[in-house]
Amino acid sequence: MSAEFDLKIHDTLADANLQLAIYTATGRLKDKRIEVTADDRLPDYQELRTQANALKKHAIDNLDHYLEEFERNVEAHGGKVVYCKDATEVSDFVLDLARRRGARLIVKSKSMTTEEVDLNERLEHHGLESVETDLGEYIIQLAHEKPYHIVAPALHKTRYDVADIFTKELHVARETVPEKLTLIARGVLREKFLKADIGISGANFLIADSGAVVLVENEGNARLTTSAPKIHIAVAGIEKVIPRAQDLAVFLKLLARSATGQLLSVYTSFLAGPRRTGEVDGPEEFYVVLLDNGRTKLLPDRSKRQSLYCIRCGACLNACPVYRKIGGHSFPWVYSGPIGAIITPQFMGVSHEPALPFASSLCGACGEVCPVKIDIPKVLLELRSDVKKSEAREGQNRIEKLAFRVFAWVMTHPRIYELAGRMAGSMAPAGDGKWIHSVPAPMSVGPMKAWLSQRDLPPSPSRSFREMWRQR
Amino acid sequence: MGNQVSLFVTCMVDQLFPKVGIAMADVLERLGYRVDFPEQQTCCGQPAYNSGYRAEARTVARHFLKTFQASETIVVPSGSCTAMVTHHFADLFQKEPETLALVHAMEKKVYEFATFLTEVACVEDVGARMEDVVTFHDGCHALRELGIKSAPRRLLAHVKGLELREMAPAEECCGFGGTFAVKFAELSGAMARTKIDAILGTGAHTVVSLDPSCLMQIQGALSRAGLNLRTMHLAEVLASR
Ligand code: SF4
Numbered sequence: 099m100s101a102e103f104d105l106k107i108h109d110t111l112a113d114a115n116l117q118l119a120i121y122t123a124t125g126r127l128k129d130k131r132i133e134v135t136a137d138d139r140l141p142d143y144q145e146l147r148t149q150a151n152a153l154k155k156h157a158i159d160n161l162d163h164y165l166e167e168f169e170r171n172v173e174a175h176g177g178k179v180v181y182c183k184d185a186t187e188v189s190d191f192v193l194d195l196a197r198r199r200g201a202r203l204i205v206k207s208k209s210m211t212t213e214e215v216d217l218n219e220r221l222e223h224h225g226l227e228s229v230e231t232d233l234g235e236y237i238i239q240l241a242h243e244k245p246y247h248i249v250a251p252a253l254h255k256t257r258y259d260v261a262d263i264f265t266k267e268l269h270v271a272r273e274t275v276p277e278k279l280t281l282i283a284r285g286v287l288r289e290k291f292l293k294a295d296i297g298i299s300g301a302n303f304l305i306a307d308s309g310a311v312v313l314v315e316n317e318g319n320a321r322l323t324t325s326a327p328k329i330h331i332a333v334a335g336i337e338k339v340i341p342r343a344q345d346l347a348v349f350l351k352l353l354a355r356s357a358t359g360q361l362l363s364v365y366t367s368f369l370a371g372p373r374r375t376g377e378v379d380g381p382e383e384f385y386v387v388l389l390d391n392g393r394t395k396l397l398p399d400r401s402k403r404q405s406l407y408c409i410r411c412g413a414c415l416n417a418c419p420v421y422r423k424i425g426g427h428s429f430p431w432v433y434s435g436p437i438g439a440i441i442t443p444q445f446m447g448v449s450h451e452p453a454l455p456f457a458s459s460l461c462g463a464c465g466e467v468c469p470v471k472i473d474i475p476k477v478l479l480e481l482r483s484d485v486k487k488s489e490a491r492e493g494q495n496r497i498e499k500l501a502f503r504v505f506a507w508v509m510t511h512p513r514i515y516e517l518a519g520r521m522a523g524s525m526a527p528a529g530d531g532k533w534i535h536s537v538p539a540p541m542s543v544g545p546m547k548a549w550l551s552q553r554d555l556p557p558s559p560s561r562s563f564r565e566m567w568r569q570r
Numbered sequence: 571m572g573n574q575v576s577l578f579v580t581c582m583v584d585q586l587f588p589k590v591g592i593a594m595a596d597v598l599e600r601l602g603y604r605v606d607f608p609e610q611q612t613c614c615g616q617p618a619y620n621s622g623y624r625a626e627a628r629t630v631a632r633h634f635l636k637t638f639q640a641s642e643t644i645v646v647p648s649g650s651c652t653a654m655v656t657h658h659f660a661d662l663f664q665k666e667p668e669t670l671a672l673v674h675a676m677e678k679k680v681y682e683f684a685t686f687l688t689e690v691a692c693v694e695d696v697g698a699r700m701e702d703v704v705t706f707h708d709g710c711h712a713l714r715e716l717g718i719k720s721a722p723r724r725l726l727a728h729v730k731g732l733e734l735r736e737m738a739p740a741e742e743c744c745g746f747g748g749t750f751a752v753k754f755a756e757l758s759g760a761m762a763r764t765k766i767d768a769i770l771g772t773g774a775h776t777v778v779s780l781d782p783s784c785l786m787q788i789q790g791a792l793s794r795a796g797l798n799l800r801t802m803h804l805a806e807v808l809a810s811r
Binding site: 111 | 579581583584585586587588589591592595607609610611612613615617618619620621622623624625626627629630632633658661710711713714715741742743745746747748749750751752753754755756757758759760761762764786787789790791793794
């Protein structure tokens with residue numbers, strides 16, 4: 099495990115206020131999801147999950163076909179599709195367009211994909227102003243942080259934290275009432291919307307048969323972002339494409355319920371191309387940036403490519419007992435929680451943080467709540483195996499490898515196994531039937547030390563089961 | 571199906587909690603089963619599998635398949651080890667059709683203890699008695715991979731003198747997770763302490779589960795916190811009278 103990962107986990111666990119904030123916020127989201135997906139509220143919930151999984155599987159298995167169809171339809175409406183292979187290509191495209199149009203100010207609606215490519219930082223580096231307009235994202239941007247949660251980016255901030263950030267960054271009088279804080283942000287952001295030259299959004303779905311970008315949101319800021327400025331750029335991962343508009347009947351029923359426990363988000367926008375003659379609003383130019391950034395690397399593996407089905411609802415984070423303890427910023431990339439644990443190693447390579455797929459008790463809560471039925475525990479296990487293979491190639495972690503070879507040998511030689519058990523038992527400190535609090539220093543190493551750092555150890559029984567059985 | 575059953579007690583019960591295995595055998599015998607213990611048995615291979623060492627896990631899994639090939643029915647005092655055989659062995663042998671066929675045959679013969687009682691033996695009242703207030707902890711693999719939820723509760727409901735109080739939530743992981751418990755010790759310990767808060771909230775004196783590994787984690791954390799609660803495997807409760 100990298101020292102950084104270890105330290106971040108430790109610091110988060112040690113921060114009592116943060117622990118409470120994470121546990122409460124995720125608990126609320128989790129309980130709401132459970133309520134609206136209960137049998138009496140949504141009887142066909144499991145059936146919908148099965149359908150959503152089948153639709154995503156079909157779309158990903160035929161990704162080339164649907165991307166081409168999507169592109170044709172976007173262009174038929176007068177929009178343009180731009181394929182980008184990585185972060186640099188995305189920022190180059192935006193910068194070039196901004197330069198040609200003389201644009202200076204960009205407004206953004208919430209998008210994990212643009213976070214993934216550090217778009218704000220890249221644009222600001224070249225002298226453009228890029229402002230987040232989703233309240234949570236705006237708070238995070240002012241605090242110079244990355245999102246803590248894929249749906250609730252400022253989940254870890256209390257209203258007092260937000261008050262501090264606004265006072266410091268916006269030079270306003272300190273307010274701690276959430277409604278008043280919202281009004282402050284609204285005041286600043288309205289101005290930005292009116293002046294912005296370009297609006298950048300993400301996309302929840304790309305619809306192949308209608309060439310439309312679908313955006314789901316609660317604040318209305320995505321509507322303004324995509325209609326007020328003269329230019330709209332939607333940035334989306336290539337996996338976001340679904341075949342038909344009618345498929346939304348399945349996805350929209352699941353998305354809001356899984357994400358926030360709402361039946362439907364407040365705004366669902368269908369954006370298909372620039373303003374047409376006779377229309378009163380909408381941008382003059384419409385671009386869809388389709389991002390690879392490692393996604394195509396997942397396609398050859400029949401099992402692991404299910405990681406691309408994700409609709410970024412965040413339900414797996416709220417259900418995850420690990421996320422609920424270590425929070426979002428302990429994770430090595432912008433995607434946190436169970437989905438982050440499976441896509442980070444695949445997008446960035448397993449050696450980016452080799453411990454990541456192991457940071458799970460494999461409890462399966464994520465797979466149980468995932469609306470598109472990604473078998474996250476299964477992918478984690480496959481990634482663990484990938485990590486070990488990569489370590490073996492690099493000659494790393496030799497002692498652990500040896501330990502497991504010995505384990506396999508002992509477990510296939512019952513006599514040796516029994517003898518080893520007896521030896522270990524005779525070495526263990528006598529606990530008089532009581533659980534053991536500590537062991538002598540020379541024994542307190544490795545896994546033994548780690549176990550005892552948190553818990554007591556069971557006393558070793560005088561006889562193993564097989565010995566008792568023989569004498570029975 | 572005859573009335574002969576083989577025990578797979580798991581390496582953990584064999585080495586650390588032998589009384590759980592004895593209790594399981596007692597309950598089965600009282601119900602009229604003839605119980606045998608194939609002496610060649612060791613482990614299901616899960617520690618290697620969950621740690622990413624698939625070749626080593628495969629070696630141990632093969633040994634398991636050989637050991638229990640002749641058994642008609644195998645009963646296991648652990649949801650997690652049962653799930654390893656019934657849900658993960660197949661993943662290990664995708665490229666070996668012959669072994670895969672053996673695995674699929676094995677999947678049908680292996681039962682977690684509570685499921686065996688309610689679904690094969692078709693009993694809910696095993697004639698047990700225990701005066702106590704208990705809470706039941708769902709092991710994650712039993713719950714989510716094997717779908718075991720009501721069987722242990724139905725069995726506990728028939729234990730005379732016993733009161734079951736559900737914790738909120740009973741489904742949240744205790745933080746064991748095999749090697750996770752030592753690789754991420756501090757995190758695992760924090761998860762155990764959250765579990766313990768839920769347990770204390772019920773006012774129960776005893777925590778019951780059908781997974782010895784969860785019980786080791788929970789008892790270890792209870793003991794470390796100086797709390798005077800005990801843990802018991804479901805088999806031990808059902809063997810009491
Ligand atoms: S993996 Fe599933 S549960 Fe997690 S964010 Fe994606 S769609 Fe939601």
